Amino acid sequence: MAKYRDASEFLEGKRSGLRQITSPEGVVLPVELASYGERAAAYLIDMAIWLGITLLTGLIAALILRGPALIYVLLIMVFTAVLIRNLYFIGFELAWQGATPGKRVLGLRVVDRRGGPLQPGAVVARNLTREIEIYMPLGLMLTPFSGPGVWGRLAILAWLAIFLLLPLFTHYRLRGGDLIAGTMVIALPKRVLLGDLVEAKLRYRFSEPQLAAYGAFELQVLEELLRARDTADSRRLRREVCEKICRKIGWTTPVPDGETMLFLRDFYTAERAYLEREQLFGKPRADKHHAEAG
Amino acid sequence: MAEDDRPVTNLTLKSSEFRKGREAGWRALENLIGRLERRGVRDLSVEELQSLPLLYRSAVSSLSVARSIALDRNLLRYLEDLALRGFLAVYGPRIRLGRGLLGFFTQLFPRAVRQGGWHILIATLALLTGFVAGFLLVGLDESWFTTLVPSGMAGGRGPGSTRAELMQGELFAPWPGAAAAFGIFASFLFSHNTLVGILCFSLGLAAGVPTLLLLVYQGLILGAFLALHMHRGLGVAFLGWISIHGVTELTAIMLCGAAGLMIGGAILFPGRHGRVDNAAIRGRFAAQIAVGAIFMFLVAGILEGGFRQLIASTPWRFAVGGTTGALWLAYFLGAGRRARL
Numbered sequence: 001m002a003k004y005r006d007a008s009e010f011l012e013g014k015r016s017g018l019r020q021i022t023s024p025e026g027v028v029l030p031v032e033l034a035s036y037g038e039r040a041a042a043y044l045i046d047m048a049i050w051l052g053i054t055l056l057t058g059l060i061a062a063l064i065l066r067g068p069a070l071i072y073v074l075l076i077m078v079f080t081a082v083l084i085r086n087l088y089f090i091g092f093e094l095a096w097q098g099a100t101p102g103k104r105v106l107g108l109r110v111v112d113r114r115g116g117p118l119q120p121g122a123v124v125a126r127n128l129t130r131e132i133e134i135y136m137p138l139g140l141m142l143t144p145f146s147g148p149g150v151w152g153r154l155a156i157l158a159w160l161a162i163f164l165l166l167p168l169f170t171h172y173r174l175r176g177g178d179l180i181a182g183t184m185v186i187a188l189p190k191r192v193l194l195g196d197l198v199e200a201k202l203r204y205r206f207s208e209p210q211l212a213a214y215g216a217f218e219l220q221v222l223e224e225l226l227r228a229r230d231t232a233d234s235r236r237l238r239r240e241v242c243e244k245i246c247r248k249i250g251w252t253t254p255v256p257d258g259e260t261m262l263f264l265r266d267f268y269t270a271e272r273a274y275l276e277r278e279q280l281f282g283k284p285r286a287d288k289h290h291a292e293a294g
Numbered sequence: 295m296a297e298d299d300r301p302v303t304n305l306t307l308k309s310s311e312f313r314k315g316r317e318a319g320w321r322a323l324e325n326l327i328g329r330l331e332r333r334g335v336r337d338l339s340v341e342e343l344q345s346l347p348l349l350y351r352s353a354v355s356s357l358s359v360a361r362s363i364a365l366d367r368n369l370l371r372y373l374e375d376l377a378l379r380g381f382l383a384v385y386g387p388r389i390r391l392g393r394g395l396l397g398f399f400t401q402l403f404p405r406a407v408r409q410g411g412w413h414i415l416i417a418t419l420a421l422l423t424g425f426v427a428g429f430l431l432v433g434l435d436e437s438w439f440t441t442l443v444p445s446g447m448a449g450g451r452g453p454g455s456t457r458a459e460l461m462q463g464e465l466f467a468p469w470p471g472a473a474a475a476f477g478i479f480a481s482f483l484f485s486h487n488t489l490v491g492i493l494c495f496s497l498g499l500a501a502g503v504p505t506l507l508l509l510v511y512q513g514l515i516l517g518a519f520l521a522l523h524m525h526r527g528l529g530v531a532f533l534g535w536i537s538i539h540g541v542t543e544l545t546a547i548m549l550c551g552a553a554g555l556m557i558g559g560a561i562l563f564p565g566r567h568g569r570v571d572n573a574a575i576r577g578r579f580a581a582q583i584a585v586g587a588i589f590m591f592l593v594a595g596i597l598e599g600g601f602r603q604l605i606a607s608t609p610w611r612f613a614v615g616g617t618t619g620a621l622w623l624a625y626f627l628g629a630g631r632r633a634r635l
Contacts, residue, residue, distance in 0.1 A: 007367055024385065025354045029378045087391060094394045095334075097386025109382060117385040120394040121402045121582060128585040132492050180581040188379065193320065193372040198310045201302045220367040227368065272365055273307050280308070280363060 006286075007220030019172065019184075021115030029115070033173045034108045034185040045102030050088055054081045082135070089127040094120060107188045113172060114182065122181040129177035133163040197226055197268055204266040210249040211274040217287035219271050226264060238264060309364035316356050320376060323349035327376075327383050350380035401630035403586035406579040408626065410552045413559070417494075417551035420506045421544070424513025425520075432521035442518045451519075457526040465528065465535045466606055491550035491591060495557075495584040502558020509551045516544075534608035537615025539598035545622055546590035553580040553587070590622075 009015075017033035034042075058077040065072055092100040098110035098118050110126070112118050137156045167173040172184045225241060228234040242260045245251070245267060255263045275285055326346055329337045338346070357373040364370060387394075407414070431438040436453040443452075451460065490512060497504035516536075523532035560576035561569050597618070605611055 008371070023354065023377070023381050025351065027354050027358055027377065029381065030374055031378065090394060091391035094387050094389045094391055097382055111382065115381075118387050120387050120389050120397055122578070123387065124394060124398045124402075125578065125581040125585055128588065129581060131588060132496060132584070136492060177581075180577040182575075182578055188382075189375050190379075191368075191372050191375045193317070193324075194368050196310055196313060196366065196369075198305075198307055200304065200306075202305055203302065205303055216365050219365055223367055269305060269307070272309070273305055275365055276307060276309055276363060279365070 007217050007224070010217070010221065011224055017173070017187075019186075021111065021113070023115055024117075031111070031186045032189065034106075034187045036167055036173065038106050038108060038187060039167065039173075039175075039185055042100070042102035042106045042108055045105055046089070046100050049101060050081075050085050053084055053088075057084070082131075085135075086128060086131070089130070090124055093123045093127065098123075103185075107190070108185050109188050110183050110185055112182060113178075113184045118183065122183050126175075126177035126181035126183050129175075129180055133176045134160070194227060197223060197265060198272065199265050199269045202266045202269060204263055204270075206249070206267065206270045208274065210251070211271050212285075213249050213288060214271060214275075215285035215287035215290045216275055216279075219268070219275055222264065222268055222271075226261075226268060235260075309360070309366060309369075312359065312363065313366075313369060316352070319349055319352055320356065320373070323353050323380055324376060327379050330383050331379075346380075347384050350377075350384045353377050353380055398582070399586070399589075402582050404626050404629035406582035406586070407549065409579045410549075410556055410583060413552035413555040414548060416506075416555055417509055417548045420509035420551065421513040421548060424510035424515075425517040426513075427510075428514035428517025429521045430517075431514075432518040433524070436522065436525065439518050439522055443515050451522065453522075455522070455526075457528065460523065460526060460528055461531075465531050467603055491547045491587055492584070494547065494550040495554045495580070495587075498554025498557035498580065500558070501562050502555045505551050505554035505558060509547070512547060531608050534611035534615070535602065538602045538605065538611050538618075539594045541615045541619040542590055542597060542622065543594040545619075546587040546594065549583050549587045549590070553583040556580040556583075 015032060017035065019031050019033055020028050021031055022028050054077060057080045058073055061076045062070075062073045089100055093110055096104065099108065103109065110118060110123070112122065137159050141153060141156050141160075163176050166179075167175055170179065172178070174184060178184055222241070225234070225238060228237075238260050239257070242255060242264055245264075246255065278285060323346075326338065326342055326349065330346075335343070353373065354377050357370075357377045360366075360370055360373055389397075428442060431442065439452055451464065490508060494505050494508050497508065519536075520529060520532060523529050556576050557580045560572045560580075564572040567575065597614075601614065602611075605614060
């Protein structure tokens with residue numbers, strides 16, 4: 001039986017982050033979850049920006065107040081830092097449709113887990129929860145005076161570890177905030193539409209039994225091969241595939257070296273026409289094992 | 295290419311014809327989304343904005359058709375991505391920060407609080423139970439005070455404190471000036487009560503039992519303090535002193551506890567959904583309550599730091615405490631009744 005679920009799995013490897021959402025129109029759309037590393041990187045970028053803004057406000061405050069008022073400056077910074085980080089995350093995710101600058105750099109988006117519209121309430125909830133997940137424990141940890149004892153610090157450390165590692169243990173790679181807001185973070189792909197490989201005029205003709213030797217899986221792997229850049233390597237591979245196909249379908253007239261591409265494209269066109277017609281008639285062929293499977 | 299005299303067959307594929315007919319629409323949508331993602335809504339004209347949902351719906355229907363008639367993998371994946379990006383562009387939030395926050399505080403937060411009626415009642419009962427127990431215990435025997443109240447919180451107050459000490463050092467201590475008041479305000483961020491509130495909420499994940507225990511304990515401490523002051527004839531003064539910020543703060547703790555109980559209840563009694571799903575459904579309300587409560591702690595911090603020592607008369611303190619209580623009640627009962635979002 002087939003080793004792979006489909007051609008995409010064979011060509012791109014098994015994607016463990018693949019999930020589905022159903023759009024309001026009722027169409028199932030595959031989405032790719034953002035990886036832990038991508039999210040961490042996006043978060044670090046955002047934190048760097050936040051730190052920069054906070055230091056800047058501190059600098060401005062210091063310039064305005066001047067003199068021996070360092071403690072005021074620190075207090076202003078502590079307060080504005082909290083305000084800025086919350087407004088920053090919520091503001092950007094609302095205005096940029098689920099992306100902060102860090103997420104944008106890495107091509108990540110926050111979406112509703114069930115495929116509904118991303119609610120403003122969810123954005124607010126998922127970001128303010130970060131206060132509980134990270135900043136509160138971190139702040140407590142770093143309290144210089146009358147801080148928590150050794151056991152307290154250990155408990156806080158455990159707390160931090162649980163929340164930081166949560167995305168590794170949940171099915172949708174959810175942070176605490178995502179869990180509660182019903183959101184998830186996905187990586188946004190950008191694939192371009194390439195030209196149609198179908199030839200209008202065919203030099204080679206294939207009979208139906210010859211075309212029945214293959215299924216959609218082989219067709220799409222062939223598609224990838226035809227779309228590959230023209231290098232010595234891909235030329236050699238095409239030649240091999242061409243010979244293999246000839247053997248399989250019992251093509252006896254030799255295909256000249258210069259016509260490998262022409263033959264393959266003609267075969268691709270004929271094969272796709274045949275398979276699409278079969279699929280339309282309710283007889284889809286997944287791969288070459290179709291006949292055995294019955 | 296060299297001339298070829300081999301016979302030529304013509305073959306038309308339904309999927310190719312389909313693609314030829316629809317491709318212009320896809321390209322147009324791709325262009326609009328690209329500009330929207332890079333430069334924002336304002337880059338699009340009114341006509342373009344109006345065409346966006348139409349182009350998106352046609353791309354989604356193209357995807358459905360392509361899935362049934364086409365085997366071109368590149369085309370299918372392109373359409374899947376286009377539909378997803380279109381979905382995000384059409385259904386993503388496009389709201390300014392101000393409106394988002396306004397919506398939260400005028401609609402979502404008070405509504406979520408009204409959702410939690412029973413949970414709030416249970417949380418209040420837990421707090422009251424602790425309060426009565428603490429009051430009775432310390433009322434009967436003051437040595438209980440040191441057992442119940444951790445020394446860090448007691449701050450030197452205890453069975454040994456005299457009436458004068460409590461009067462001057464605590465209840466009617468002079469206003470320390472803007473700097474220290476602001477200092478207290480800032481230290482609110484890491485203050486004990488905020489932490490308790492947050493713990494109450496998050497420990498709801500452990501089926502709500504620790505939440506209840508924590509609430510009872512908070513009540514216990516408060517009752518112990520009241521009894522200590524009562525014995526020195528300062529009961530009313532103490533209540534006035536604490537009411538300024540306490541009304542807000544205790545309400546917030548109660549709400550956090552109620553939110554924790556909501557999550558605990560959702561996990562204990564998942565109903566028709568799975569436990570994780572149910573926690574997410576109920577959790578949304580619970581999180582909104584907790585998040586709103588954090589801002590109540592902020593208000594309490596301002597009241598505590600700024601006003602508690604500034605207002606040195608007990609009747610005025612009760613007036614401030616009572617007013618804040620009435621305002622919160624009106625807010626939770628009245629705000630966001632009319633559906634707008």
